[in-house]
Every structure is written in C-alpha cells, then in structure tokens.
Amino acid sequence: MPANRAAWQDKSGIKLSIRPTPYPTTLAPTQILLKPHAWAINPADIMIQDSADLPFITYPLILGEDAAGTVVSVGSAAAFRFKSNDRVLAVTLGAMGKPEMGGFQDYVIVDAGVACHIPDSLSFAEASVFPLCVASPSHGLFSKDYLALPNPKTEPVSTGKSILIWGGSSAVGSNAIQLAKAAGLEVFSTSSPRNFEYLKSLGASKVFDYSSETVTADLVAELDRTTCAGIFHATGSVEMCLQIAGKTKADLFVATTSPIPEDKVPSGVRAKMVFGSIFADNEVMPAIFEDFLPNALAQGKYKVAPEPLIMGTKGLEGIQEGFDTLRSGVSAKKVVVVAE
Numbered sequence: 001m002p003a004n005r006a007a008w009q010d011k012s013g014i015k016l017s018i019r020p021t022p023y024p025t026t027l028a029p030t031q032i033l034l035k036p037h038a039w040a041i042n043p044a045d046i047m048i049q050d051s052a053d054l055p056f057i058t059y060p061l062i063l064g065e066d067a068a069g070t071v072v073s074v075g076s077a078a079a080f081r082f083k084s085n086d087r088v089l090a091v092t093l094g095a096m097g098k099p100e101m102g103g104f105q106d107y108v109i110v111d112a113g114v115a116c117h118i119p120d121s122l123s124f125a126e127a128s129v130f131p132l133c134v135a136s137p138s139h140g141l142f143s144k145d146y147l148a149l150p151n152p153k154t155e156p157v158s159t160g161k162s163i164l165i166w167g168g169s170s171a172v173g174s175n176a177i178q179l180a181k182a183a184g185l186e187v188f189s190t191s192s193p194r195n196f197e198y199l200k201s202l203g204a205s206k207v208f209d210y211s212s213e214t215v216t217a218d219l220v221a222e223l224d225r226t227t228c229a230g231i232f233h234a235t236g237s238v239e240m241c242l243q244i245a246g247k248t249k250a251d252l253f254v255a256t257t258s259p260i261p262e263d264k265v266p267s268g269v270r271a272k273m274v275f276g277s278i279f280a281d282n283e284v285m286p287a288i289f290e291d292f293l294p295n296a297l298a299q300g301k302y303k304v305a306p307e308p309l310i311m312g313t314k315g316l317e318g319i320q321e322g323f324d325t326l327r328s329g330v331s332a333k334k335v336v337v338v339a340e
Contacts, residue, residue: 006105029077064103078112140255152182173234
C-alpha cells in the first residue's frame with residue numbers, strides 16, 4: 001500500500017503541517033481515488049487558515065478544493081466513465097469534515113460527479129485551475145434555483161439575451177464568462193482596464209471599468225438595451241450589482257458568491273447566494289462535468305482561465321508558499337503547486 005501524506009491545518013493562524021495520513025482504502029460506488037499532480041489554491045483556503053471564528057470549521061483538517069491528476073481506482077458506479085490512469089480534474093472537498101476528501105494530500109477521494117477527463121494537450125497545472133471555479137458559477141448560472149440559463153454547448157445557439165458577469169477577471173468570473181457565452185448569451189463584464197482585452201478573449205462583448213463613476217449608469221443603459229437574463233456576481237461589490245439590478249427596467253435576479261446585505265436589496269430584485277449545494281445538484285453538475293467540459297476542452301473551445309501561476313516549491317511543501325503568494329495579491333492568475 002502506498003504511503004500517503006497530507007498538508008494539515010491543525011488550527012487557525014498557523015502554517016500547514018506536512019505529515020502522514022491514512023491511505024484511502026474504501027470507495028463509495030460514485031467515488032474515485034485520485035493521485036494529484038497539481039493543486040490550485042483558493043481564497044477559501046487562506047481564509048480558513050487565518051480565521052478562528054468560522055462556526056462550520058473543525059480543526060484539524062485538510063484543505064484543498066482543486067486538483068488534477070491520475071485515477072488510481074474507481075467505484076463501481078463510476079466505472080462507466082473512468083478507469084485507472086485516466087487524466088482528470090476534480091473538485092475536492094477541503095474543510096468539509098472528511099479528511100480523506102481534502103485535496104492537499106498525495107492520494108484523495110473525489111466525487112466522480114465533479115470530475116472530468118482532460119486532454120493530453122492540457123497540463124495538470126493548467127487543468128487544476130478549473131474545478132471549483134467551474135462548479136461554482138455553473139450552479140449560479142444554470143441551476144433552476146438561480147439564473148436557470150440553458151446548459152452550455154460546444155456549438156452554442158444565441159438566446160438573444162444578455163448577462164452581466166461582475167468581476168470577470170477573477171477565477172470564478174473568467175469561467176462564468178466562458179460558460180455564459182457557451183450558453184448562447186451576450187456577455188457584459190467588469191474589471192480594471194488592464195484586463196479588458198483578456199475578458200474579451202474569453203467571450204465578453206463589452207467590458208466596463210468597475211471603478212468608473214459612471215459604471216452603474218453605463219451598465220443599466222446597456223442591460224436595458226438588451227433582454228437581460230440576470231446578473232452573476234463573482235467578486236467585488238455585491239451592493240453595486242444590487243443597485244444596477246434595481247435601476248434596470250426588468251426585475252433582475254442576482255446570483256452572488258458573497259453574502260447578501262438584505263437591507264440593500266431593492267424592491268423587485270431577487271438575490272441568492274451560491275453556496276453549499278453545488279455537489280448535490282444532480283441536474284447541473286453532470287451537464288457540465290460529463291457533457292460539456294470534457295468535449296469543450298478536447299476541442300480547444302474552452303480556455304485555461306485564469307492562467308496558472310506555478311510556485312517554485314514543488315509537492316505538498318509548496319502549498320504554504322502558494323497560500324502566502326495568494327495572500328499577497330494575485331490578479332488574473334490562479335496560484336498552482338505541482339506535485340513533482
């Protein structure tokens with residue numbers, strides 16, 4: 001049996017500890033055992049490392065939500081999609097009370113429903129940027145409880161509608177743009193001016209400076225010019241999105257990755273936070289991870305966004321370096337650690 005190690009967060013406010021952890025030996029039918037070759041770092045990781053007052057967190061724990069690697073073994077119900085040595089990306093369940101499913105370890109159990117094949121043309125480092133920042137916006141964009149857009153296609157058909165993606169240069173925003181474009185919508189987004197061309201390369205038709213004094217009026221005019229399907233807030237000011245939704249002619253739905261200030265929601269505007277249930281969504285996740293994403297990646301119709309910023313230190317020992325780098329500030333890139 002191979003040795004397994006993990007990057008443990010023993011309590012808040014301290015650095016990670018690399019030490020042995022049990023090798024996973026039991027898989028549920030819908031699970032696969034993955035050997036990661038690259039991990040991506042998310043803001044949630046450093047938030048949990050730094051914060052002591054999160055009621056849903058129990059230490060010690062293994063963090064990590066994004067991994068890409070090779071399949072070691074497969075549960076019976078997942079065998080129709082995966083086999084040993086397949087190259088895959090997967091969402092991992094860091095900090096969810098199941099250490100064997102936290103991404104930052106040498107061998108990790110993942111839910112096959114949020115895993116997908118990656119083509120040989122894609123490196124593990126590139127693939128690791130996708131899992132969580134595809135799953136989160138997919139839930140907000142396509143779930144019937146949120147914006148309920150048509151599922152994305154590799155050959156999209158125009159819906160004649162538009163959508164605003166606020167915070168398009170973030171990891172979640174970059175993927176939300178591509179997903180909404182693949183669903184047949186005209187995409188408007190916001191960022192700093194230095195990222196305008198980057199967002200247009202992902203599929204945004206127009207990009208607005210989020211810091212402009214006229215951004216609210218400019219976006220309201222643009223959304224009123226079209227039939228708007230709603231607003232997806234990836235990062236930044238959720239209050240700005242609520243204001244825009246309240247000033248448009250249509251009653252818009254705002255799907256947001258942030259807590260909603262209920263006293264700031266204008267009359268007629270509906271808003272809901274994308275949280276928690278992305279792994280339980282049996283309608284959306286298969287449509288993305290089984291039907292759309294593998295084909296879009298293989299056909300080169302889905303871009304690596306954001307690009308990986310690879311740490312110099314490899315393996316689990318590089319995870320803390322990744323935390324520190326993200327904490328210091330990163331724009332339009334995602335921090336990645338390769339295993340070897």
